[in-house]
Amino acid sequence: MDKRHKIFFIIALAGLFLIIGRMLFLAGAGGERYRQEVIKTSEQTGELPAIRGRIYDRNGRLLAWSERCYDLIFKVDRYNASQHDAMIGDLKSSFKDIFLPENFHTRNTVLKRNLTAAEVEAADRLSLTYRALDVDLRWERRINAHHAQVGQVRQINGVETGISGWEKEYDSQLRGTPGTFSVMLDRHGNWVESTFRITRDAVDGRDVTVQITPGGEHNE
Secondary structure: OOHHHHHHHHHHHHHHHHHHHHHHHHHOHHHHHHHHHHHHHHEEEEEEOOOOOOEEEOOOOEEEEEEEEEEEEEOHHHOOHHHHHHHHHHHHHHOOOOOOOOOHHHOOEEEEOOOOHHHHHHHHHHHHHOOOEEEEEEEEEEEOOOOHHHOOEEEEOOEEEEOOHHHHHOHHHHHOEOEEEEEEEOOOOOEOHHHOEEEEOOEOOOOEEEEEOOOOOEEO
16 A cells, blocks of 8 residues: 555545544543433424313303403514415405404414314415415403403403402413423424324313302302
């Protein structure tokens, strides 16, 4: 082996040792930081809403309850301008009465509230093609209008919270505790359904019965 071949062999061998050393480093404790970085960028966590408790009167009549509702939303951070015209066409053909505000694509926007079951299916199909579209689950409070004492709730940090009447008075019992979940994302930022995992179960709120007297006063 001449001198030139020896130099080439030494350089190649040194490179091989560097590659092996790097692989061992990443596979061991030294690569833990890099692995955690990858996990952070590919894993998403979130909250699972707790169902707010119901309010009954002493005769068992339902005064306040929460219903599951679905909205079609647009997320500007996932918007692909090259798909704009096609997305508009598909939205209008899938949702006959949809209203698209001018320049809606410049901000996060609720495109349609209270989707029907058929509309939820249509929205799910469109979200596979247009990443900017998504279906959002929320709970909407329904109140028996004959009892003004029931009060009102407001969404505060994503949680139905009593702000007046019995809704406020018994808020700690009615509210419940949200759960949490984690899910991996693919390279397009979509959920990998098989990786969805509940990390803490939601605890639903407790029902409350109010005792209404002829004078309008009550006790629990």
